Amino acid sequence: MVLNPVISKLAGKLVVLASASPRRLEILSNAGLRFEVVPSWFKETLDKGLFKAPHEYAVETAKQKALEVARRMPFKHLKTPDIVIGADTIVTVDGMILEKPVDKEDAYRMLSSLSGKEHSVFTGVAIVVCHEKENEEVDYQLFDFYEETKVKFADLSDNMLWEYINSGEPMDKAGGYGIQALGGMLVEYVHGDFLNVVGFPLNHFCKQLDLIYNRCTSSADQESVSVRLSHNGSHATTIVTQPPPGLPAQSSHSPSSKNSSSANPVHKVKRKSSESEVDESSWMLVNSLSKHTDAREAEFIYNTTLPLTASRGQVIELNVTEHGDTELKKEDLQRIIDLMDGFKSSKALFTASKMCVFDLLQSRPGLDAAQVAQEIKASVKGTACLLEACVSLGLLKSKQRACQKPVYENTDLSSRFLLSDAPSSLRGYIQHCNDTVWPLFSHLESAVREGANQHEKAFGKTSKDMFQDTFYNSQEAKLRFMNAMHSIAKVTGRAVATAFDLSSFKTACDLGGCTGAMAYEFTKAHPGLSVTVFDLPAVVEMSEHFRPLHTDNRVSFVAGDFFKDELPKADLYILARILHDWPDEKVCILLSKIANACTAGCGLLLSEIFLDEDRRGPSRGLLQALSMSEGKQSSATEYSLLLKTHGFITAHVRHTDNLLDAMLCIKA
Ligand SMILES: Cc1cn([C@@H]2O[C@H](COP(=O)(O)OP(=O)(O)OP(=O)(O)O)[C@@H](O)[C@H]2O)c(=O)[nH]c1=O
CATH class of the missing domain: 3.40.50.150 (Vaccinia Virus protein VP39)
Structure with missing residues (x-):
C-alpha cells in the first residue's frame, strides 16, 4: 500500500487521544500530530473468556475507551471532538492475556511466564470520527484495527527478574515490561512493528487514516491494502451499540429477547443538559442517556467502516517543484491512465471469458497462442494480443523457454473466479456485464442527458420489453x-x-x-x-x-x-x-x-x-x-x-x- 500524507489531513481538527499512556502521547506527538489528551474512564473489565481471539478483546477495549471519551466530551468538556483515538495493548502467551500487573508478585508471575519464550503483543486501536449535526446530535463512525508483534525473551534468572521488577518499570505496562527502556535488556528479538509493542502501531494507524481520509485508489493499492490489513486484523465491523461481552444488555429497547445482540438500538445521542449525570462505564453511559432520550430521538449510528476497495481518486494533486513548476505525480498520472483504460481491461476480460480461454487453459495449461487460437476458433494474431493483455492484467501467466513461443496458463485469480465450474465462478455475471451492462454503458451520455435507462437504444426494446424478453420469451x-x-x-x-x-x-x-x-x-x-x-x-x-x-x-x-x-x-x-x-x-x-x-x-x-x-x-x-x-x-x-x-x-x-x-x- 502506498502511504499518502495523513497527519496533515488532521490539521485544524480537534483530535483527542483517549489514553493516559505517556508512550502513546509521545509516539503521536513525535509523528507531528496535534491533539488533546482526555484519558478514558472505561474500566478494562471485559470478560476475556467471551472473546474468540485475544486481539478481539484488545480491539473491543480500545473501542470502549474511545467511545466513552467521544460520548463524554460534549457533556463534560462542552465540545465535540472531530476524532477520538483509543488503544489497548495486551501481551499473550500460552493462551493467557497479560495486562498491567496489579503488584510485584503479579509482575513476577507475568515475566517468568515470558522468560525464554516468544510471545505476541497486540494493540487494538479504535478511531471514532464524530459528526456534530445542526440539532446538536452527534453521529459516530468507528474504525478499528489491531497489530500483532512477536517478541522473544531471553532465559531470565530470578535475580534478573526481581532486579527488573524492583526498578518499578513493569507496573504500568502490559505484560509487566517496557521494551523501550530497561525491559529492552530482556528481549532477544522483535518481529513486527516495535512501536506496536511500546503501545501504538503508528504505521498501521497512518494506513488506516489514509483509508479514511485519502481513500487509496490504484488497484495495486487496493489489493495490498486488503491483504495487509485483513492479515493484521483491520476493519472489524462490530456494531458499536452492542454491549461488549461482559456488559449487560439493555432490555427496554430489545425488539426480540431471543436475539440479545440486537437489543440496544441507541446510537445517535442528543445532547441535553439533564444528561450530564452519567455513569463512568461507557455502556452505562448509553443506558443512562437513553433513559433521558425520547424514544423517537433515539436512533442509530452505523458502523460505517469504509470499504477497503475505495473509489478511484477524483483529485489530482500537483507537486510544485523547486522551480515553482507544477508536475504531475507519477501515481496520479497512472490513476488517470487506469481510468481511461478501464473499459479496455473490462472488455478484454469479458472477451477472454466468453471465448472460454480460461476454461481451455485450465484443462490444457501450457498452450501457445496458435494452439489457443485453433481451439477458440480465432485468428492467431488476435488471440496472441488477447493472451498478452490478459497476462498484463494478472489473469494469465506466460512462460517462455529460449527460442520458443510463450505458453500460457491461468493465474490463481482466474482459476478462482473465471472458470465455468469454479465454486466462486463469476463467469455468469461477467457474461451479463458483457451482454447487458456494456451496451447500456455505451449509451451513457444519452442516459445522463435523459436521466433514463437506454434499453431501447441498446437493445431496440424498452426496459419492460427487455424484462419480458429476459423472463418469458427466450429460454x-x-x-x-x-x-x-x-x-x-x-x-x-x-x-x-x-x-x-x-x-x-x-x-x-x-x-x-x-x-x-x-x-x-x-x-x-x-x-x-x-x-x-x-x-x-x-x-x-x-x-x-x-x-x-x-x-x-x-x-x-x-x-x-x-x-x-x-x-x-x-x-x-x-x-x-x-x-x-x-x-x-x-x-x-x-x-x-x-x-x-x-x-x-x-x-x-x-x-x-x-x-x-x-x-x-x-x-x-x-x-x-x-x-x-x-x-x-x-x-x-x-x-x-x-x-x-x-x-x-x-x-x-x-x-x-x-x-x-x-x-x-x-x-x-
Ligand atoms: C509491552 C509494553 C507495554 N507498554 C505500555 O503498556 C500499557 C498498556 O496498557 P493499556 O491498558 O493499553 O494502556 P494504559 O497505559 O492503561 O493507558 P490507557 O490508554 O489510558 O488505558 C501502555 O501504556 C503501553 O504504552 C510499554 O510502555 N512498553 C511495552 O513494551
Missing part, C-alpha cells in the same frame, strides 16, 4: 440472466449469510432468491434454519438447472410474484440485491407486504451495496447507478430510514468487504 436469455444472479449470489452468499447471528430465526424466505444459491449459503451457515426461495414461476421452474448435487432439504422453492401474491410465512425475510432495482412505489408495495407478513420480532435482512453516508463511494455502487435502472442506490442510513417507515428497526449494519453489505432489521 436462453432467461438462463443467462439467472446464471449471472447465481454467480453473484454464490460469491457473496457466504459473507451475507454469516454477517449476523441468526440463531434465533428458524424459517427464512429469500424473496427473489432466483436459483437458491443464497438460500443454500444460509442453510449451510445456520444449521437450524430452513429457507423458502420465493420467485416468479418461470424462475422457479428453471432453478432446477442450478440445484446442487446434494440438495439440502432445508431449501424449498415457492413460485409467485412478490408484488402481487401472498408471501410465504417466515421469521426472517431476505431481500438481497432486490430493492436497488425498483422504483420507490414498487419498493413501498414490497416492504408493506413484508411488514404485513411479519409479527413483532421477525427479521428483515437487507443486502445491497451501501453507499457511504457522504455518497463518495464505493464506486461500485455509484457506477451501478449509472446504468439507470428504475431504482436507486442508497446508503445504510437511507435504507434504515426507509425500513423504519415500514416498522422495522435496524439492529445491525455490516460492511462485509465482499460485493454486498448487509443490514439486519427487526419488526418492532
